[in-house]
Amino acid sequence: PASLVYNWKKELEKFAPELTVQIISGDPIVRQQMITEGSADVWITSYPLLRQDAKFYETTQFHAMILDESQAIKNDTTKTASAVRTIHSKHRFALSGTPIENSLQELWSIFRTIMPGFYTSKKKFMQMKPEKIARMTRPFILRRMKTEVLDELPDKIDTVQYSELTREQKEVYLAYLERIQNDIQETIATKGIQRGKIEILAGLTRLRQICCHPSLFLENYEGGSGKLDQLKELAHELKESGHRLLIFSQFSSMLTLLHKELSKDGIDGFYLDGSTKADKRMDMVDQFNQGEKDAFFISLKAGGTGLNLTGADTVILYDLWWNPAIEEQAAGRAHRIGQERVVQVIRMISEGTIEERIYQLQQKKRDLVDQIIQPGESMLTSLSEEEIQELFK
Template sequence: TFQADLREYQIKGFQWLHRLSVWGVGGCLADDMGLGKTLQAMALLLHRAPDGVGLVVAPTSVCTNWEAEIKRFAPTLNPVILGGANRAERVSGLKGFDVLIVSYALLQIEEELLGTVVWNTIVLDEAQAIKNRMTKRSRAAMALQGHFRLMTTGTPIENHLGELWNLFRFLNPGLLGSLERFNERFAIPIERYRDREASQRLKTLIRPFILRRTKNQVLQELPPLTEIVLHVEMGSEESAFYESLRQRAMAALEGADDGGDGQNHLAILAELMTLRRACCNSRLVQSDLVLPSAKLETFKDVARTLLDNRHKALVFSQFVGHLTIIREFLVAEGISFQYLDGSTPVAKRKESIDAFQSGVGDFFLISLKAGGVGLNLTAADYVIHMDPWWNPAVEDQASNRAHRFGQMRPVTVYRLVTRGTIEEKIVELHAQKRDLADDLLEGGDMSGRLSAAELLGLIRMPLNGA
């Protein structure tokens, strides 16, 4: 029995998944973040459990969450986390009502073992993890065999249409044709030429296999989300340091936009990374150079205000070094916090999350890629993004750790953006990236990938924006 009261839209989601499983085709549950995709997938796993073993593949950070949720809401299922020794023995001993939970990292390692089993139901959670067809992770996912394939992801398209093609290669192989044919029919016309007719044809083709509902459509009772950009002004020393790095990058990359995109892309991205670090703190570029950091000072002001008003906040950065600097400040001030990055062991992650949710810690410092998906952190009502990531979908996923089911208070999201720098250009790109996904899922205009010349254009902008 399923021990959760599903909302009406979740019941419809379960029914949709069940219909697809009867028809023998795969489906992508692409509901907005925080709408209970795990719950709907779990309901389907329970419904299909008498017919065989289920497999859930998820990011490392949420494997224990899957185990806990199954025990709570579907206790007749038996969750088994794959790990430790005797893995082959554990897999061969699985039976009906068992659900094997595997991280994407372990899927790569045990590709052969997991590929020999014909699973009754396969769930790829946060399926954007296999968006890149060239990765070992994608190859391992494609090797899985199953009667019904389900993906859950709030972001089925993050950067370009090639990602969508790869997701459908797992779900319903052959539906979108070969990659070459897909690029010819859809990707190039849509991304390069904004072809509305090609976009409509693709939308019609994939619509039966993707179900997406947004918070605005189904969750009137969810508290409001307010997003605020805090513009940070560098001081004279910090701005001089940033400008010297920008000038050095320009000199190093002279002529880099004249064809030969592959190598040039890597060289330009390396320089962009240095500039993005410099926007945060000089120590992230040159560890012995301690200049006043406008961003750190802004964070200190925000943190003290939040503490004075008894708020709790999630603090995200893509740079672990940036979190280390923030951590130093919190320790010096005697401010209680939790911490999570890619190196945090699974058991410690769960311990930190549970502690924060039960009231231990005013701030939770989280590296964007390690804790941006799958976590429930509704004890926080503020989210602070210390540095903008290239793709807004990744930031939105992170913000929705707080703005989701169970949140009773309005949520405020702060984005710290340094004026007149590469960060402002990244934020401008966010709108274009959102359009790419919205066009196929909801409606809007498309945007393509950035060429070497366009990337170089980001560096050419001086500090004053002239």
């Protein structure tokens, strides 16, 4: 991923200083020149740039290709997956904490790239029993749990903090819930689930935003948010006890609001979302790990992978993601090699709302990966009609 290219350069400088390293970046002409004339031991590029530069690599033969966060090629029909498959390399490695996020097709796509022809076709692969897939892939998967690799890695404690909607928030939530329930029934009846997915997800997103703070889409909302009030209280308690925080939200507007509100309350923090430049990210990460500021506000999608933030010992997931594997990645920013303290991961859930339903769904959906890659990661498959109806109850 683009956000990690500088991370990899730093790691190589630290662990393999004898190697020369080149980051492939800049405008297309500069990148082409680097690729065609470059002589470094290691080239680092991002998936988006590889997609644009695939033709420049056509005449280059590599000794090894290493795909970090290889779930980026989980869909074999995308341009990214196609570009990666054009690279000529003798050895190929795929690194991932979440090789299966939603379905077995993702594992097929990774194997198609690193071992072309191992599974004859996607159709035959999808007809195989999970036990057979597990048996075939096992010799080629090296799974390492943090606890196996690092005896001294401290514990990770997961807790759930429930909050109650404020009165005004509850009024907004119930009004929208009633409207959305009617819309969803009509959508499913007329379009079916697949064709009505956009409307269904839009409705679900609205309800989740109300749980975070209704002002995310209601301009004239003047009430409060039970969850925000609880976060302020929690952040102060943690700061007073000497803890430093990573605060994640998937809504950038919510993240901005959290940053602003907690700053007013004396919790000073760095801020990172999709618009933050890669080199600036690394500067902020270094400053934070050296002890600057109390908190780091991070967009779940932009900063959920790769960043090393062992300067924090508490991870707060302000809102839940459909896929618990993404949340695990976020928690892994602090619970990783170099961490010397026990890490606490706090999931914030508004009681009696869709957030509670999502959390229950997550707990039910953790079995597929367990069958394939021992021991289990986490995932969330596509929702059935029954599960969608359950969400809106």
